[in-house]
Each structure stands twice: as structure tokens, then as C-alpha cells.
Amino acid sequence: MSEFKTTSLYEFHLSKKAKMIDFAGWSMPFSYEGTLKEHNYVRDGAGYFDVSHMGRLRLKYSQIEDINYLICSDLKNINNTKALYSIFTSESGTAIDDVIFWKFEDDLILICNASNTNKIKTHLDINSIDYEDLTLTTDLIAVQGKNAINIVNEIMTVPDKFSTFKEGKYIYARTGYTGEDGVEVMIDNNDTLDFISDLESRGVQPCGLGSRDTLRLEASLPLYGFELTDDITPVEAGLKWTITNNDNYLGKEAIDEQLNSKQHKHLKKFKLQAKQIARTGTICNSDGVEGVVTSGNISPVLGLPIGFVLFKSNPSDDLVEFDIRGNLVEGNLLYKRFLS
């Protein structure tokens, strides 16, 4: 037995000969057939990810005002059928966690990063917000890819993008967690194996967290612990678009101050014309402004190394010099997404 926490699919992953890794205290599949292959299943077809390690908390609709006070986005005024990406901010405006809310008429499902589940639960406790922890009694399966919607539609009613739905044993939303269109399905532990067998019979391939990371990076999506931390605000992380909360919220003062002064760290995207990957922790410099790479890997679609870099202030130049194990490698900052 593993010393780590396992999802209800652990034995199934082993039977598929998945390479398992420790991820935030959970033993999770890194890959089954290889990260690039799985990346392309999603880009060209459909893949499913066991992301049951992520925290799932059921919240009371009646506490929505109090919940809204803890995040930088407007959860209160969006429709009761919406899924919302948002950030729990601290008093100093930094990110406690980036999360997804599924909003329903009668309740809310909060999905948080596995590494932050305990932190979020404590934060909710301190702020007198009740929750029911569903993390261990349910699973979360993300069905993602170009063909994901058509396939899932054969099993359940697929709602519009960024919308939620409940149907039979499925509670789900369509957020496209990997950057491709897709549906994330919460399901009781006892029903998960049947569900994924059904997906597999329709040609959906199992994918591991390795491809989850390359897909999300290529889709320009941040990963908590890298682009977002307890030390970085949504403004600094280039996530200003999430700041839609017009009411007073925790951290608002600090965030407004950064929005006005523009004096803060800046997270940027970069691309290298090189055969070396500038990985997490790589130091770089752009016209005297120092930065550090938060995530870096190959973009399988572009065939080039890409990544995010956090600068101490806003660099005036697009050219960046990366110190990759003693070699200086030139790269460029990008102002659009990696993939158009």
C-alpha cells in the first residue's frame, strides 16, 4: 500500500500501468502512455483525467454573501447555473488559492487545489462558513479535448461553456480545465469505474498529470504553487480579469492600490528559440529587470520551450536572457496566449 492518500481509482491506475507520482500528498498518475501522447489525445480527440485529489466542498447558498467577501470575483450576481474561476485573496491581496465555484440554485460546489484543501477549510472555518467535505466520498473526472463535448453529450446533457448541471448521478460543469473544451464531472465513488469504462468504450483515453501540466501551460493557465502563491496577487499574476468583485472583499485595498500604482511584480509569458527548457527557478534578466521562471516546459504544439516568468517590476523590453545552467539563452516575451 502507498503511504500517500489515494483516490478510489488507485488500483485501476496501477492496472493500467500508470507511472504514479506523489502530488500534494496523493499518489496520482503522472502518465499512462507518455505525456506527449496524452497531450495530443486531448488536443486531437478526448482524454479523461482523475483529478479526485482536488478538494471538493459543498457550500450553502445562504452564505453566498460571506463567501463573496473572501474572493476577488463576483460570485453573488452571476446566474445560478454558472461556473466561476476565482481566487481566495488574503488581507494583503495575495492568492490563498485559485478555485472553481459551481453555482447551483440550492448550493455551491467549491473545487480547490489538493495542496490547499486544508488551508481553504481553515480559512472557511475562521470566517464561519460551513462546508461539507466531499473530497473522499466522490471522485472528480475531467473529460477534456476537441471531441470531449460530443462524447460526453452521449452520456449526459452538456451545458453551455462555463455552466453547471446536475443530472442523475452526475454533478458537473463545463469549464475546460485543461484549456480545451471539456466537462468536469463529480460522481460518487461507487459509480466512478462504470463512468470511466463508459468513457473508454467511446474512445476517451486516460491521461495523467504530466499532460495536465503541459496542456495548462500551453493554454496559458496558471498553476498554484508556481504562477500563483501566497506571495503573489492576482494583479501580479496577470489575472486582473478575475477581479470583478465590486463589493468590499478581503484584500481589496491592497489589490486596488496595485491596480492604481502599477508598482508590483509582473508575470509574463515567454518563448525560446532554443533546445533548452527554462525550468522553474531559472533566473533571467530583461534590460536590467530581474525575473525568475515559475513554470517552463515544451509546448508540444509549437515545438518550442515556453513558460511563465515573474519579474520584480514591469520590463520595458521584450528580449529576455535566461541563465540555463550557466548558458545564456535568449527568449522573447509574449503578450498573447501561447496558442491562438
Next chain:
Amino acid sequence: MSETKYLETHEWYIVDGETFTSGISDYAQGELGDIVFVTLPEVGQEFNKGDAIVEVEATKTVAEAYAPMNCVITEVNSTLETEPELINNDPVGEGWMVKAEIKEMDDSGMSYQQYELFIS
């Protein structure tokens, strides 16, 4: 040609007279995951045993392949520059990395059986 020998740093080499061919082991490629870029040395470059000859970038991490003995590079597998996945698919065959002239013979590598024990 002598048998394929393995190093504790997960390279393989085969000595053939005055030269050897080298690459990384099947175990190493499996641990690295998908290999996406390879930086090969120049023909004529000299290396001492233990020097890094090749840099291998994989989706999971980066690794170096080390010289099994003192040598001068005579040929590199330039196909790897466009098809680095050959190292994943056939590490001890088509995924070979360099051929080199031996400057100082050191055939102290492990046999496959010994290497298997070493990695298990």
C-alpha cells in the same frame, strides 16, 4: 564487438576496437519521460571520463549523459535533433547518441545483469 555495458549514471556503451558507441539506458529514458530536445557535442570534441557529453531535455526533467571513458567524438546521431523520441523508442539501438575514439580504455561498466540488479 564486445557486450553492452552500463554505468551507474545510466549510460550504455559498446566497445568496438578503438571506438565505442554510447547512449542512455532504457531505464533512464523511462525515468525521464518524453524526450523533446537533445544537445549533442561536436565531432572532434574531447571528453574525460565522467564529463557531460549530451544534454537531454524531457517533459519531466533535464539530464546529462556522461562519457564512459576518455575519448574524442567521431560521430553524433544527428537524427536525434529532429527525432529525439528515438531515445524513448529504442534507447540502445536507433537512439544511440555518440561514437567516439577511445583515448584511454576503461571497460569497467556493469554487465546488463549487474545493471538490472543495480536499478532494482
